Amino acid sequence: MATTIRPLDDRIVIKEIEAEEKTSGGIVLPDTAREKPQRGRVVAVGPGKLLDNGNRAEIGLKEGDEVLFGKYAGTEIKLNGEEIKILRESDVLAKVIS
Amino acid sequence: MATTIRPLDDRIVIKEIEAEEKTSGGIVLPDTAREKPQRGRVVAVGPGKLLDNGNRAEIGLKEGDEVLFGKYAGTEIKLNGEEIKILRESDVLAKVIS
Amino acid sequence: MATTIRPLDDRIVIKEIEAEEKTSGGIVLPDTAREKPQRGRVVAVGPGKLLDNGNRAEIGLKEGDEVLFGKYAGTEIKLNGEEIKILRESDVLAKVIS
Amino acid sequence: MATTIRPLDDRIVIKEIEAEEKTSGGIVLPDTAREKPQRGRVVAVGPGKLLDNGNRAEIGLKEGDEVLFGKYAGTEIKLNGEEIKILRESDVLAKVIS
Amino acid sequence: MATTIRPLDDRIVIKEIEAEEKTSGGIVLPDTAREKPQRGRVVAVGPGKLLDNGNRAEIGLKEGDEVLFGKYAGTEIKLNGEEIKILRESDVLAKVIS
Amino acid sequence: MATTIRPLDDRIVIKEIEAEEKTSGGIVLPDTAREKPQRGRVVAVGPGKLLDNGNRAEIGLKEGDEVLFGKYAGTEIKLNGEEIKILRESDVLAKVIS
Amino acid sequence: MATTIRPLDDRIVIKEIEAEEKTSGGIVLPDTAREKPQRGRVVAVGPGKLLDNGNRAEIGLKEGDEVLFGKYAGTEIKLNGEEIKILRESDVLAKVIS
Numbered sequence: 001m002a003t004t005i006r007p008l009d010d011r012i013v014i015k016e017i018e019a020e021e022k023t024s025g026g027i028v029l030p031d032t033a034r035e036k037p038q039r040g041r042v043v044a045v046g047p048g049k050l051l052d053n054g055n056r057a058e059i060g061l062k063e064g065d066e067v068l069f070g071k072y073a074g075t076e077i078k079l080n081g082e083e084i085k086i087l088r089e090s091d092v093l094a095k096v097i098s
Numbered sequence: 099m100a101t102t103i104r105p106l107d108d109r110i111v112i113k114e115i116e117a118e119e120k121t122s123g124g125i126v127l128p129d130t131a132r133e134k135p136q137r138g139r140v141v142a143v144g145p146g147k148l149l150d151n152g153n154r155a156e157i158g159l160k161e162g163d164e165v166l167f168g169k170y171a172g173t174e175i176k177l178n179g180e181e182i183k184i185l186r187e188s189d190v191l192a193k194v195i196s
Numbered sequence: 197m198a199t200t201i202r203p204l205d206d207r208i209v210i211k212e213i214e215a216e217e218k219t220s221g222g223i224v225l226p227d228t229a230r231e232k233p234q235r236g237r238v239v240a241v242g243p244g245k246l247l248d249n250g251n252r253a254e255i256g257l258k259e260g261d262e263v264l265f266g267k268y269a270g271t272e273i274k275l276n277g278e279e280i281k282i283l284r285e286s287d288v289l290a291k292v293i294s
Numbered sequence: 295m296a297t298t299i300r301p302l303d304d305r306i307v308i309k310e311i312e313a314e315e316k317t318s319g320g321i322v323l324p325d326t327a328r329e330k331p332q333r334g335r336v337v338a339v340g341p342g343k344l345l346d347n348g349n350r351a352e353i354g355l356k357e358g359d360e361v362l363f364g365k366y367a368g369t370e371i372k373l374n375g376e377e378i379k380i381l382r383e384s385d386v387l388a389k390v391i392s
Numbered sequence: 393m394a395t396t397i398r399p400l401d402d403r404i405v406i407k408e409i410e411a412e413e414k415t416s417g418g419i420v421l422p423d424t425a426r427e428k429p430q431r432g433r434v435v436a437v438g439p440g441k442l443l444d445n446g447n448r449a450e451i452g453l454k455e456g457d458e459v460l461f462g463k464y465a466g467t468e469i470k471l472n473g474e475e476i477k478i479l480r481e482s483d484v485l486a487k488v489i490s
Numbered sequence: 491m492a493t494t495i496r497p498l499d500d501r502i503v504i505k506e507i508e509a510e511e512k513t514s515g516g517i518v519l520p521d522t523a524r525e526k527p528q529r530g531r532v533v534a535v536g537p538g539k540l541l542d543n544g545n546r547a548e549i550g551l552k553e554g555d556e557v558l559f560g561k562y563a564g565t566e567i568k569l570n571g572e573e574i575k576i577l578r579e580s581d582v583l584a585k586v587i588s
Numbered sequence: 589m590a591t592t593i594r595p596l597d598d599r600i601v602i603k604e605i606e607a608e609e610k611t612s613g614g615i616v617l618p619d620t621a622r623e624k625p626q627r628g629r630v631v632a633v634g635p636g637k638l639l640d641n642g643n644r645a646e647i648g649l650k651e652g653d654e655v656l657f658g659k660y661a662g663t664e665i666k667l668n669g670e671e672i673k674i675l676r677e678s679d680v681l682a683k684v685i686s
Contacts, residue, residue: 245344247346247347247348248346249346249347249348251348253344253348256302256303256341257302264299264371264380266369285302286303288302289301289302289305289369289380290299290300290301290302290305290307290338290380291299291300291301291302292297292298292299292300293297293298293299293300294297
């Protein structure tokens with residue numbers, strides 16, 4: 001059985017989308033941008049950010065979503081042979097709709 | 099079908115207005131200003147900033163609005179061949195009414 | 197028709213009052229002051245600062261008010277041939293009553 | 295008619311008390327103090343600091359009060375030939391009772 | 393009549409206790425401590441810190457209390473010939489009970 | 491009887507998982523990662539973070555959980571001959587499900 | 589009669605536990621740790637941290653508790669011939685249960 005990880009707080013787990021993979025065709029991430037964003041697919045979603053009243057804010061992303069996020073955000077690990085990234089929802093710039 | 103992106107949180111997507119494009123005529127952005135603002139047209143609007151009570155604050159902008167924003171705000175990407183910018187609503191200085 | 201701009205959040209638009217313009221006579225802004233304030237007239241007012249409960253705080257200024265503000269506050273643009281400044285209400289020191 | 299100014303937010307307007315002016319006799323402000331406080335008389339009071347709930351906190355000072363405040367606080371201007379200072383209520387250390 | 397001062401906000405007025413004065417005997421403040429605390433007697437108490445809801449938090453000290461406070465806290469002035477210090481309640485480490 | 495410790499606030503106590511120990515097989519923590527995460531097992535959980543309303547937020551971890559956390563987080567001590575770490579819940583990146 | 593001190597706010601008073609004193613045996617504090625924690629016994633507890641609503645949060649420690657705390661936390665004084673430390677509850681890492 002494959003190992004999985006469940007992110008805490010408002011963190012999500014992202015699998016980066018490599019250039020050779022088939023993705024939503026319309027997006028080009030220029031090399032010259034000041035903060036080059038990266039594309040990835042959401043593979044796990046945390047319970048949401050803790051609010052001052054003790055509840056948690058719902059995360060506006062779900063497994064399978066394609067997202068853009070800042071290059072230097074989050075922490076990289078290898079899970080079952082694949083590179084993944086654990087980052088916070090606030091590091092995600094936008095959701096991509098193909 | 100064109101790819102679109104849906105910004106998260108209080109982010110909006112802006113298409114910059116080039117000088118040659120027909121725009122609201124009255125505005126001149128001087129080269130000598132300390133923080134030179136730029137003009138753009140809103141092409142997508144996020145769900146709004148998360149409040150302490152778990153609700154989201156409505157964004158005071160909608161698709162098609164012409165706006166002024168700080169030059170160094172946000173992240174640039176290319177979407178379907180066009181340069182766009184993802185920035186936060188708080189980076190928008192004013193809405194232009196022609 | 198003249199172009200106008202509508203500031204966002206707690207921002208206001210100010211037209212600086214030049215020395216030769218007839219203004220409230222009693223105020224002198226010394227050149228030697230550490231942070232030299234400037235005079236201006238309010239030409240547009242935003243919807244007010246977003247509060248934690250999702251409402252907006254009313255701005256205590258209206259179009260036509262003469263105000264004092266810090267020299268280095270805000271962003272300058274030219275609108276219909278006139279220099280204006282977009283700044284936050286909190287950058288305004290006081291209202292001048294002639 | 296004299297020009298007056300009405301401070302915004304939690305700001306107050308102070309007229310500094312010069313050494314030769316008759317003041318409350320018991321206070322000496324040593325030259326050697328790390329942050330030398332200064333004396334002044336309140337000439338105008340703002341509406342109070344904006345609270346998170348949208349109300350304003352009442353300012354605990356009124357016109358005519360003699361106060362001590364930090365030397366480097368606030369902004370100086372000349373009003374009707376007199377030096378005044380616009381500063382925040384939180385820059386006031388104490389009220390002097392003669 | 394002696395001049396008195398009334399501190400604002402959560403400030404208190406302290407008269408430092410000199411070594412030769414009779415005080416609570418058990419406390420020694422070592423010269424080698426990183427942040428050497430000092431002893432003083434409370435001579436005036438402000439209305440308390442302003443809370444987010446507009447009320448003020450009661451100050452847990454009263455006139456006559458002997459307190460320990462950080463050496464570099466507050467502002468020194470001379471009042472009626474005596475050195476006093478205006479500091480915030482949060483600068484007080486502890487109350488001394490003899 | 492073994493000594494135990496009970497962490498305060500939102501802190502937890504972690505026993506690091508050494509490489510030779512049998513663990514969830516799928517995770518590899520690359521040496522080249524910018525902020526190399528580490529694996530550990532939760533051995534004690536605090537009462538939770540203090541909220542503005544005076545309650546405490548429940549901690550989403552329990553004794554026995556395997557977690558990933560940042561290498562430089564927390565404080566190391568030896569307890570009954572074993573290395574443990576005291577860190578805050580917010581330093582935990584994710585829970586590992588084997 | 590011995591002098592005692594009563595800490596303010598969320599502060600507590602700690603008497604450090606020297607190595608030669610009989611303590612809970614299982615804990616070793618390695619010299620090589622980045623931030624070496626220290627052991628101590630609680631001798632006084634403040635009224636608790638002031639909350640936004642004006643109440644105070646109860647402190648989760650009581651007189652006699654053995655605690656671990658960061659080496660550089662707090663302020664040292666001598667009280668009745670004994671070294672004590674005044675520090676904040678948030679500087680305490682964990683309570684030791686023998």
